[in-house]
Amino acid sequence: MPALKTIKNIAVIGSGFAGLSAAAYLAKAGCSVEVFEKNEDIGGRARQLHTTNGYFFDMGPSWYWMPDVFEKFFNDFGYKPADFYDLRLLDPEYVIVFGKDDVMEVPASVPALFRLFEGIEKGSSDALKLFLKEAAFKYRVGMNKLVYKPGLSIREFADAELVKGLFRLQVFTSLSTHVRKYFKDPRLIALMEFPALFLGAMPEDTPALYSLMNHAGLKLGTWYPMGGFGKVVEAMKEVAERQGVKFYTEEPVTGFNIRQHKITAVQTAFRQKEFDGVIGAADYHHIEQQLLEPQYRNYSPGYWKGRVMAPSALIYYLGVKKKVKKLKHHNLFFDEDLKVHAQQIYKQPQWPTKPLFYVCCTSKTDSKVAPAGHENIFILMPLAVGLEDNEDTREKYFEMIMNRLEDYCGENISNHLDYKKSYCVSDFKSDYNSFGGNAYGLANTLRQTAILKPSIRNKQVKNLFYAGHLTVPGPGVPPAIISGNVAANQLLNYLHSL
Numbered sequence: 034m035p036a037l038k039t040i041k042n043i044a045v046i047g048s049g050f051a052g053l054s055a056a057a058y059l060a061k062a063g064c065s066v067e068v069f070e071k072n073e074d075i076g077g078r079a080r081q082l083h084t085t086n087g088y089f090f091d092m093g094p095s096w097y098w099m100p101d102v103f104e105k106f107f108n109d110f111g112y113k114p115a116d117f118y119d120l121r122l123l124d125p126e127y128v129i130v131f132g133k134d135d136v137m138e139v140p141a142s143v144p145a146l147f148r149l150f151e152g153i154e155k156g157s158s159d160a161l162k163l164f165l166k167e168a169a170f171k172y173r174v175g176m177n178k179l180v181y182k183p184g185l186s187i188r189e190f191a192d193a194e195l196v197k198g199l200f201r202l203q204v205f206t207s208l209s210t211h212v213r214k215y216f217k218d219p220r221l222i223a224l225m226e227f228p229a230l231f232l233g234a235m236p237e238d239t240p241a242l243y244s245l246m247n248h249a250g251l252k253l254g255t256w257y258p259m260g261g262f263g264k265v266v267e268a269m270k271e272v273a274e275r276q277g278v279k280f281y282t283e284e285p286v287t288g289f290n291i292r293q294h295k296i297t298a299v300q301t302a303f304r305q306k307e308f309d310g311v312i313g314a315a316d317y318h319h320i321e322q323q324l325l326e327p328q329y330r331n332y333s334p335g336y337w338k339g340r341v342m343a344p345s346a347l348i349y350y351l352g353v354k355k356k357v358k359k360l361k362h363h364n365l366f367f368d369e370d371l372k373v374h375a376q377q378i379y380k381q382p383q384w385p386t387k388p389l390f391y392v393c394c395t396s397k398t399d400s401k402v403a404p405a406g407h408e409n410i411f412i413l414m415p416l417a418v419g420l421e422d423n424e425d426t427r428e429k430y431f432e433m434i435m436n437r438l439e440d441y442c443g444e445n446i447s448n449h450l451d452y453k454k455s456y457c458v459s460d461f462k463s464d465y466n467s468f469g470g471n472a473y474g475l476a477n478t479l480r481q482t483a484i485l486k487p488s489i490r491n492k493q494v495k496n497l498f499y500a501g502h503l504t505v506p507g508p509g510v511p512p513a514i515i516s517g518n519v520a521a522n523q524l525l526n527y528l529h530s531l
């Protein structure tokens with residue numbers, strides 16, 4: 034893109050991955066960029082929690098998938114991730130606990146993965162080869178032709194390879210049907226369907242196109258940035274600052290001055306300042322429904338009510354004064370019925386009766402996240418959005434999950450805690466202005482994909498574009514980084530057109 038004729042002043046609302054990415058790209062293109070963040074720390078849902086007794090926790094993301102997206106971001110600015118943080122490949126990538134003595138370790142090496150499959154179901158290693166070949170095709174086409182598109186018009190997708198590959202991309206088949214064509218064993222099905230949970234929807238409601246995530250997980254590897262995801266946040270902030278971006282924390286945006294369908298000034302808690310363009314990288318629903326007057330909104334409250342949101346979560350951050358032998362870095366507890374829990378998230382929203390949960394123990398890989406001889410444990414239970422949460426409910430689930438975890442580990446954990454904090458729906462709402470207390474944004478269902486997602490462009494306000502996990506391409510850290518890039522390009526196109 035050619036340089037802008039004059040320097041334009043841009044405000045970015047929110048400093049999550051989408052805001053950081055948009056800010057860095059806009060500054061590189063010659064804009065003067067200021068980021069306003071309501072919280073004390075940068076990073077949004079990927080903030081870190083530092084305790085006074087030597088633990089630090091990633092508050093949100095813990096799975097570093099799709100390393101190519103991170104590489105692209107840093108390469109675009111002349112760097113590579115290794116200039117800022119040390120990435121480690123996890124092996125096993127993760128374990129799935131189906132029962133106390135029924136645990137599947139998912140290896141990082143593909144030949145070992147084939148052996149694992151064959152040992153569980155005869156002939157399934159050949160099926161896996163075919164499955165992964167198709168998933169690699171979807172990943173390549175998806176990354177090159179789909180996810181970096183703004184999703185403003187169907188014409189963006191009028192591409193020979195896309196049209197030719199439409200059948201193979203399986204947009205209209207569900208991931209659940211697709212997986213069952215290849216595998217019969219329920220454990221293999223669970224392993225192959227699990228990435229749909231990253232996309233915030235049930236495998237039945239997720240297009241098989243997203244088996245590209247199986248390629249991401251099983252072929253590209255599960256990585257860990259030493260020091261945690263917070264290191265990635267720091268690195269992206271550093272890149273943005275080197276481009277000249279300025280950050281203002283504890284300064285929420287509270288509204289806009291709009292004249293002739295353009296934002297002329299942004300109001301924050303402390304000032305009012307003129308800007309030529311705005312990237313709304315806080316939750317889309319909050320910007321639309323709380324910061325804009327009704328006549329400037331793309332969507333009505335009814336539209337938002339009809340969206341399928343990705344789940345919220347009940348989280349525990351735990352410091353443990355001893356080592357817990359049986360835990361690995363990533364542990365998925367699939368020892369109860371996924372269908373029942375999923376129903377209670379999406380179809381009849383309620384507190385789950387027998388929840389599945391996930392335990393992350395970063396201290397297995399990183400000695401700095403906990404005092405010597407201690408463990409740093411993060412437990413996450415997916416939950417329907419919009420539920421009421423209180424201390425009693427959090428405690429009830431803590432006991433339920435701890436009982437299952439201790440039973441699996443064969444040792445007591447709860448008597449050895451020297452740090453414990455819970456986090457739930459009401460915290461997501463108050464900390465991030467999250468719609469319904471969602472953790473991961475908007476679900477990637479067929480009816481909420483590409484041009485069917487909330488538009489990246491405000492149709493009434495010409496210089497306002499949205500970024501983040503409620504617009505294209507969807508939930509997760511890599512999509513948030515891509516979203517910031519795409520929104521920045523859209524705003525630049527607009528500025529060039531003036």
Ligand SMILES: Cc1cc2nc3c(=O)[nH]c(=O)nc-3n(C[C@H](O)[C@H](O)[C@H](O)COP(=O)(O)OP(=O)(O)OC[C@H]3O[C@@H](n4cnc5c(N)ncnc54)[C@H](O)[C@@H]3O)c2cc1C
Nearest residue numbers: 047049050051071077078094095096286315501502509510
């Ligand atoms: C518990 C959890 C686990 C996850 N695990 C993974 C994982 O393992 N791997 C993965 O890839 N993804 C994961 N995700 C998803 C991923 O973290 C998010 O999709 C991504 O970080 C969203 O980035 P974002 O920039 O869109 O939004 P956010 O990170 O929420 O950033 C938005 C920012 O806007 C700020 N803001 C809100 N209102 C205002 C206002 N009025 N003025 C100024 N600022 C405002 C908020 O404070 C926030 O900092 C997880 C998320 C959660 C919550």
